[in-house]
Amino acid sequence: MIKKSDIETQQWNTWLAGVIDGDGYFYISKAGSAQFELTTGVEDQRMLLSIQAEIGGQVKSRAGAEAIRLRIHKKDLIINLLHRVNGHIRNPKRWPQFIMLCQHFGIHAIPAQPLTDNCCYIAGLFDADGSILISVSKASANHSILPGVQGKRTRLTHSKGYNQLTIKITSSFKDYLVEIQQALGFGSIVEQGANKLTRNPRVVYYWYCSNREHCLRWQMYINKCCLRSSKQKRMLLLAKYFEIKEKKYHLSNPTTGEFLVWQKFCTQWWF
Template structure:
C-alpha cells in the first residue's frame, strides 16, 4: 500500500511543485492572488525516512483539472491554506478537519479571496538585484563625469601654465613650477593648490599673486597631469627638461579641438573681453588673446575663426580677436562646456545679455525709459567684473 501511494506521489510530483512543510514554515513563502491548494499526506516513506507531514502544492488552473481525482483520493478534506501574516480576514480552522489540529498554529483555513499586499521573496530579491544594477550604472556614470572633469581641468591648467606659468630647474637639480596671476584671480590658484599642493603667496610691490610647487611628489603628479597639453613655444622647452630630470616620458601636444579646455586656460592667462563706444554710435564687443609668438595664438583662429594682427605696443606682440556676434556666440557656447576659472569668466557669461540689450538698442534709448536704465544697470555690472 505504501509503495502504491509512493508511486502516486511520484506521478503527482512530475506535474506539481512539491515543497516540504518544514521548509514552507521556515522560509514563509508568500502566496498571492492565485488559488493554491495543499494536500496533507500522512506517514509516507520516502528514501527510508518517515515524514509525518509534507505539503504538496500546485496552482489550481485548467491545466491541472485532471488532478482533482488524485487530490480527492489523497485528501477528501481538501482546503485552502494560507499564512496568517500574509492574509486578511482569516477565520478559525474548521473543527471537522481533525487530522489538521496539530498544525493549527501554522495553517489556517476559510480565508477570503482578499488581494495579498505583501511582495513575495522573488520580487524582493529581484528588486534588490535591480537596485544593485542601478547603483552600478550610477557609479559608473559618476566616475565617467569625474574622469571627464578631471581631464578638462588638466587641459585648462596646461593652458594657464602656457600663458602665465614657468618651469625651471634649480642649481640643486630640483624641478619647480610657478604661476603668477592678478590678485583677483587667487581663487583659481587655490584650486590648483588643492590638487597638487604647493604654496600661494602675494608678490611684493605688485598687485599679483604667485603659486609655487617644488616638492618632487607634487611635481611628478602635475607633470603627468599636463603632459601632452603643454604647447607654448617657450614653455615646451622648459617642460621637456623637467620631464628628463624626473624620468617621465615626454608626450607631444595633442591636436586641439573645440572640446579642449586648453583654450580657456590660455584665455584666463592672456585673454581679454571688453566693449567700447568711442564713436558714441554703438558699443563694440571684442574678445582677444595676445602673445609674443604668432604660433601660440594661431590655434584660436584655426578653431574659433577671427583675425590676428601685430601690435607694436609693449615691444610688439600678436593679437587674435573676434568682433562679431556670430563668433562671440561660438565662444560663449564653448565657455559653457569649458568654463573660465578666472574673473574674466563673469564677463563671458554676460555676452548673451549684452546682445539682448544691444539688439533692443538699449544703449541709445531715451534716458527716461526703463530700457535705457536696464542698459546702465548692465554697464555697471560689467564694469564691476
C-alpha cells in the same frame, strides 16, 4: 568604460595646461631642484587657490605687485603635475621648460595633439592671457576726464553707438594663435608692432572676435569648457550685451525704461 570622473579630471588637466602655458614657469633652481611657479593677478586668487587645492604647493602674495604666486618645489608634487599636463603643453616658450623638467625626472615628454573646439585648453589659456572688454571710441569732454571705474562706467553708459565688445587672446607667437583660430573655426589674428616707448617692446599678436555671431560661438565653447578666472563674470553678461544692442536700448532717451536696462548693464560690467 571611461568614468565621468576620469573625463572631468582630464578636462581639468587640459584646462590647467592652458593656464600654465599662459602664466606658468618650469625651471631648475641654482641648487639643482625642479621648480614650478604660476602667477596671477590678485583678482584671480580664488582660481589660484582652487588649483593649489588640486595640485598642492604654496600660495603667497608677490611683494610690490598686485599679484599672487603658486610655487611647487616638492619632488612628488612636481612629478604629479608633469604627468597631469604631459601631452597638453604647447606654448613655444613653455615647451622647452617642460622638456627640461621631464628629462630631470626621466619622464617622456609627449607633444600635444592638434587642438579641437572640444578641448578645454583654450579656456585655460583665455583665463591666463585672454580678455573680454568693451571699448568706447567717443566720449564728451566732461566724461573723458572722469577718473577710475566710475569714469569708465559713465563713458560706456553714454557712449550711444560708439562702443564695441571684443574677446581676445594675446601671444608672442602667431602660429600658436593660428592653431587656436583653426580649432575654434572663427576669429581673426592681428599683429601689434613693437614699440620700445611703451609696455610692448616686442611684436605681439592677438586672436580676437567682436561680431555677434563669433562672440556667441565663443560663449558656446565656454559653456562646454567653463572659465574659472574673474573673466567669468563678464562672460555671463555677453549675451545680454548683444540683446541690448539688438533692441537699441543703448540709443534710447535717458528718461526711458529701456535706457535704464542699458544703464544697469553698464553698472554690472564695471562693478
